[in-house]
Amino acid sequence: MKYTLGAALILQSSVALGELLHVHLKAPTTAHFRDIVRNDTYDFGCRPVAHSTDDGHFTLHALLTEDQISHLTKEYESVDEITIHRQMVKRAATAPIGTGDRFKAGTVSPVGLGTQASGTTISSIMNVAEVNSAFNALVKNYGVGSVTLPYKTFNGATSYAGFVGAGTDKSAYRLYFSAGVHARERGGPDQLLYWISDLLAADKAGTGLTYGKKTYTNTQVKSILAAGIVFFPLVNPDGVTYDQSSGSLWRKNRNTKSGSSGSSIGVDINRNFDFLWNFRKYFDASESPASTSPSSETFYGTAAASEAETKNHVSIYDTFSKVRWFMDIHSAAGDILYSWGDDDDQTTTPTQNFLNSAFDGKRGVTGDTVYKEYIPAADFTNIKNVAAKTVAAMKAVGGRSYTAGQSVGLYPTSGASDDYAFSRFWAKPGANKVYGYTMEFGYSTNFYPTLSEFNQNILDTNAGFMEWALAAIAVGLD
Numbered sequence: 517m518k519y520t521l522g523a524a525l526i527l528q529s530s531v532a533l534g535e536l537l538h539v540h541l542k543a544p545t546t547a548h549f550r551d552i553v554r555n556d557t558y559d560f561g562c563r564p565v566a567h568s569t570d571d572g573h574f575t576l577h578a579l580l581t582e583d584q585i586s587h588l589t590k591e592y593e594s595v596d597e598i599t600i601h602r603q604m605v606k607r608a609a610t611a612p613i614g615t616g617d618r619f620k621a622g623t624v625s626p627v628g629l630g631t632q633a634s635g636t637t638i639s640s641i642m643n644v645a646e647v648n649s650a651f652n653a654l655v656k657n658y659g660v661g662s663v664t665l666p667y668k669t670f671n672g673a674t675s676y677a678g679f680v681g682a683g684t685d686k687s688a689y690r691l692y693f694s695a696g697v698h699a700r701e702r703g704g705p706d707q708l709l710y711w712i713s714d715l716l717a718a719d720k721a722g723t724g725l726t727y728g729k730k731t732y733t734n735t736q737v738k739s740i741l742a743a744g745i746v747f748f749p750l751v752n753p754d755g756v757t758y759d760q761s762s763g764s765l766w767r768k769n770r771n772t773k774s775g776s777s778g779s780s781i782g783v784d785i786n787r788n789f790d791f792l793w794n795f796r797k798y799f800d801a802s803e804s805p806a807s808t809s810p811s812s813e814t815f816y817g818t819a820a821a822s823e824a825e826t827k828n829h830v831s832i833y834d835t836f837s838k839v840r841w842f843m844d845i846h847s848a849a850g851d852i853l854y855s856w857g858d859d860d861d862q863t864t865t866p867t868q869n870f871l872n873s874a875f876d877g878k879r880g881v882t883g884d885t886v887y888k889e890y891i892p893a894a895d896f897t898n899i900k901n902v903a904a905k906t907v908a909a910m911k912a913v914g915g916r917s918y919t920a921g922q923s924v925g926l927y928p929t930s931g932a933s934d935d936y937a938f939s940r941f942w943a944k945p946g947a948n949k950v951y952g953y954t955m956e957f958g959y960s961t962n963f964y965p966t967l968s969e970f971n972q973n974i975l976d977t978n979a980g981f982m983e984w985a986l987a988a989i990a991v992g993l994d
């Protein structure tokens with residue numbers, strides 16, 4: 517086996533036991549990764565994604581401990597085609613977390629990059645208090661509406677969602693954004709709050725917005741606001757508080773119901789939604805779309821929507837009953853993902869759907885003919901086209917390229933927010949149809965961006981939000 521372990525000895529002497537190391541696996545086909553991905557003790561980020569390389573191979577990024585690397589190395593010793601590579605590129609220091617309150621107790625509004633001169637940068641990531649302070653400043657200075665969400669987190673935090681652009685009638689709101697589900701994915705809440713600030717500032721000043729080489733007119737800004745935006749900037753405040761204080765790449769919430777120490781604490785909120793949540797029942801036994809183990813990064817919780825964060829997220833659909841488009845902001849991959857996430861999409865056999873118990877135990881194996889998830893052809897065209905436009909705009913900013921794809925990719929997930937959004941129409945009588953997306957900003961497993969990456973991510977995602985919203989409006993809001 518041709519491992520690239522040249523620098524291993526240098527690293528081993530400087531890393532703490534249990535520390536997560538950035539690695540990628542390389543293989544000639546994505547099928548080579550299948551067994552590895554099914555191991556729920558490995559950390560593949562939001563969800564495992566294989567990317568094609570220039571030399572016709574595929575890479576799968578992961579965060580692994582030294583023990584896990586040596587285990588995998590041994591396990592695949594006889595498989596020449598799969599190689600394990602450590603990320604040895606020396607990176608600049610990661611962006612700092614703000615230490616004070618730049619928004620002065622909710623009195624000073626955030627100012628985004630779209631309304632400032634090219635080359636302007638933001639010097640740190642918002643701490644949790646600053647996220648709340650920025651939110652309060654938008655409420656105070658721009659009259660943004662605020663909803664106190666009904667469930668306190670495990671550590672007692674109260675969460676808020678804002679609504680802006682379509683007046684006081686909550687049934688007039690069509691676009692829903694959320695961020696901060698996975699704690700370590702730094703910059704998500706910032707991107708959302710700075711973007712909302714940009715829209716409001718441009719609207720007030722009668723100007724457009726500029727993100728790198730991508731520009732938008734004041735008319736476009738006004739049309740996006742008029743669609744009505746609901747935003748939930750920090751879904752997982754307990755997790756983010758812990759991650760920012762520990763620098764431990766913490767992903768889950770901090771609920772201790774299923775485990776009280778180390779990695780056994782917490783639930784993966786993005787496997788906790790009520791969509792095929794009980795994966796052991798719904799999926800093929802060989803698949804691991806989530807985990808029943810509390811110490812896994814994808815621990816699914818104790819019941820569908822058992823977590824306060826998940827319940828708060830869902831409550832927004834009840835409060836804003838006509839939301840039509842949903843975007844969950846994650847990192848790190850460089851993708852826009854659309855439904856479905858449980859199996860390959862198909863548009864021809866309506867009976868093959870997530871509600872049909874005849875297919876329990878058969879879902880999740882991609883590339884087979886046993887089961888594929890039904891999506892009406894018109895919906896498939898709509899969601900795909902909007903995703904394509906979104907990545908084109910993000911690329912046009914001039915920083916880097918992004919890809920669009922179905923969220924299942926090669927490996928299924930259960931209980932994710934984007935699938936939950938889309939599934940409601942069929943699962944809950946009377947529920948509005950919601951197209952659900954996940955935006956994965958940043959580079960693979962690069963959860964803590966450098967300052968330069970943090971600023972580029974703001975430009976890229978904000979252009980992406982603009983284009984996604986405009987494309988959604990063009991497709992239709994009702």
Ligand SMILES: [Zn+2]
Nearest residue numbers: 562698846847
């Ligand atoms: Zn994530």
